[in-house]
Amino acid sequence: MTLKIRAYFFHILAALMGIALSGCQATVETLPECTDPLGCVTIAPAGPIKLAALQTLTGDSAFSGVEQSAIIELQLKKRDYKFLDHPVELQTVDELCTPEGGANAALKVIADPQIVAILGTTCSGAAKTASPIMSEAGLVMISSSNTAPSLTSLDGAAGQDWHPGYFRVIYNDAIAGQTAAQFAIDELGIQKAATLEDGSFYAQQLALSFSQAFEKLGGEHVLNTSIAVGGEDMSPFLEAIENSEAEFVFMPILAEPAARILQQVKNFPKISGVYGEKTLFFVSETLISQSFIQDVGEDGIGLYFAGPPPLDNASNDKLSMAYEIEYGEPPSTIFYSFANDATLLLLRAIAKTAVPTEDGGLIIGRQALRDTLYQTDDFNGITGQLKCDEFGDCGVPNFSIVQLTTPDTGVEGLKQNVVYTYTP
């Protein structure tokens, strides 16, 4: 039909229908293809790179977690919270230094599919539950203070709590236990040793590591018991130690119960050396702090501390100074250096893995990021030349034992009083 008028009506009809249906149209965005087996984090142009920090922000171990968080923030602030031309968003979650805290914190983080990686946790107990959740979600997590062996490996085999994607830049406590046991037997001639832990995963793991190494070295592990962290009266536990006739007590516990135990030792003559040799006490690196030394005072004389050797390098000093400038006081633990390395290691890995898109976005393959981290073998960190193994251990296994002899010299005096050093 040649009637153009029909066409006019048709056009009007079509226009009206078009107007009517215009509201039904939907915009379909085509996302870049992701071939990563664990999926990708696709960051829109100018979209944020989301990171999470699971740190202990409350409780007895908060001092350590807060310090590590501060270092992470410092590094990001140094970059004006921008990385790879994208803003960086950091979600810091308190993991409470407990397994349940770690699990809940991890769950909270992984609910956001845009989270690329986690820095943390502070405590191994939190990592024990956070790690599987993180791993299941395809993320990577780099800790700067988890030392529990089972989180990575023990005797060359995967630890009971190892999960892909978990990394740490601090040493494995398997070495700490080994070093302490070796020191006890070789240097101190200890035959009987007891372990005191506080029920935490970290303490249990470290105590276990020590007891196993101690027994391996021919020593007798006469007692392993848990203390009441909040209890004032430590006499039942000291009584048990006394009953066990242990010469050496390895107690990777928190500062407060440790201080109470040391203060109440004098009530037990056998332990305090009234009737013979004084029982030696050994604590972990977490207690290398000024506040603990002040708390225990003279009661702490002779106490051994196991931990990484002092980092005597300009970079660490510079970092410490930057920290002090930023927060008004110097870092109080040794973990800030590890937190710094963890942060930089993660950023470097992201930079290596991220694929820019044509429109200015980024695609970060989750497995690719893990692979990049596992392939780390030349990261020159403040804490040393980091090299990650297949179980995520990236830290330099240097270890040293210091002894508190003069509380007046404080933590610096303590750090300098190295009585034993372990270097692989």
Add this chain to the structure above:
Amino acid sequence: MGNWRKKHLNFWPKVDTPVDLNAMKLRKQPIWKSTSSLMTQWVLKGANKGAFKWENLNITAKFNVAFGGLLALLLLVSGTSYLFLSIVYRQTEVAIFTSTEIQRRILEMDTKLQTARVHERDFFLRYPVVGFTEAQQNYASKAVSHIAEVIKLSKELEQLIQSSNVSDTLQKQNLDLARYFLFSERYKNTFLDAVEIATQLAGEDDGLWGHLDAIANQLSQRLSANSNVELMTLYHKMRTFEKDYQITHEVTSLQLTLNVAFDLHQGIDNKTGWSLETKNEIHSLLSKYENIFRDIEDLDQEIQQRFRDFELQAKQVDPVSAELIRLSREEVERTQLQILQTKRWANTSLGTTVIIGLLLASIIARILNISITRRVITLNQAVEELEGGNLDIRTKIVNRSQHPDELGRLSQSFNKMADQLQANFRAIEATNDQLEYRVHERTVELSDALKKLQSTQTQLVQTEKMSSLGQMVAGVAHEINNPVSFIHGNISPAYEYIGELTELLNLYQIYYPNPNPIIQEYIEEIDLEFVQQDLLQLLDSMKEGSNRIREIVKSLRVFSRVDEAEFKNVDLHTGLDSTLMLLRNRLKHANKDLGIEVVKQYGDIPLINCYPGQLNQVFMNIISNAIDALETCNPQLFVTHNGAKNDQIKIYTQVFESDWVLIKISDNGPGLSDDVKEKLFDPFFTTKPVGKGTGLGLSVSYQIIVERHRGKLWCDSYVGEGTTFNIQIPITQMDKTR
């Protein structure tokens, strides 16, 4: 312009007048109507550009197109309305359902989570009382079931929110929902772990606490069997610390228990009288007790961790739940607002559609109006006008193309028919006109002939009458004139004789104061004195009478002029005066005050070359009519210079334009109506009673003035204002041979 116009403006073929009129009308029309017209023209114009030409369509096709368009319009409006309403209905339904469903599920999820927690707490609180199996059935399984439902609900809710058109705020809560889901799953797993741990601890068949109690009982039996009070004391002390632990779950109680156990070991070792086997057996039992207690403590730590986990999960989930509930409520409110907005949008869309529909309908109606209705009306009007006799009417042929529609063809046929009819009518009319003309000519001829005949007859009669009258008057005047002359001529001698006789009588009386008695008696009888006096008066009267007679005779002679049949130079004033003299009797009245005043305003006019007798006759007719008018009607009031009131006739003469003389004869009578004026100079027209007038006076006068003297005679008269007859005659007649 020509070609362009043909190409671009010729979309409405040859409808100059209708289109122009429409254009003019459009300027006064409302905007929507103008727009409608413009769109109509656009459609028509557009439709005319290509092969399709609207005007080429027949009416059926036009109606098909127009009503097809209307149908399409109706379908469009209906479809659009249905579409809009469907959208509104669907959106409303979906929005209400979604928001309500989201809210319901969130509340249900939260309720179930709280219920699960209650069951969870009940389980751990009640199982030591009601038994583990019953607690598991009554609480644990329900808690797990509720948690499973919470997990399912959270997942469904997440999908529901993702797939629905909820607000961005609620969409962003997907993160919280994901957390909710994850925490719910963890809650379930944690709870299951806790139940498992609790089972290990308190399972009725193989629970650690049961084992511990059994071992402790065995230990008690062994110790009591050997009747050792000291050891039994330690045993009870150990169990006491154990019970403390059961209550407080304090590690210190555990350690105290173990420390007492250590003392028991030592007591057993130190015990004398017991066999080594017995000691080993009791040590073994005690070690089992210690190990089981440590295991219990480990599991307790585990289960305590789960409890703390529950608390943390609650801390994570509860705010999310509260936020979701809040947002879902906001979502319901937002949905209600959205529904309102959608409704407004739908109403606006519907309104727009209706407006467009009306616009299109008006366009179609206008197209039909222009292309059909108006043409039909125009055609109908043309037919009616033709029927009414307007043969010039033609319909505007809107289509001069080769393929006009029915109306176009009908218009053409009508115009052809009208042309033919007009041609025929004009032919008839021409014939008629010709006939009428001929009749008119004949009528005029006859009328003229009749008039001429009448005039001639009148003239002849009048002439004859006047001639006879003149002759008679002249004869009478002549006959009278002689005796009157005798009388008049003898009056003076009579005066003289009578004077002399009177003088004689006086002398007699003087000289004969005493006459004869007979004479005296006779003198007395005749009243001589009176006779003497009266005789003089008589003579005066006679003299006056003879003078009058002489004047009348003279006037009659002047008036009749029977002997003056040729133009003569005469003084019109003489004729006028003679006429007035003849009519003096009529002008007088017994009551002198009521007579007719004649006002003469004679100008200085020369002698006029005329037929004086005929002019006198004219004057006689006009003045007589004036007297008649004044007599027959109530005297009109004239205000004179001294305030008197009188009937009046004015005679005014003057030279007019040097060659003419104008005579005006006016009266202050009642005046003439227009009808009378029209017929005033018609022969035999008279307003006088039958027998009093012939109706020829003015007719003859007109003839005398106009035809005989080439003058003019007209009348100025208004009812109530009197009448003036104007006589204008040339001073000199060029042709005297009339």
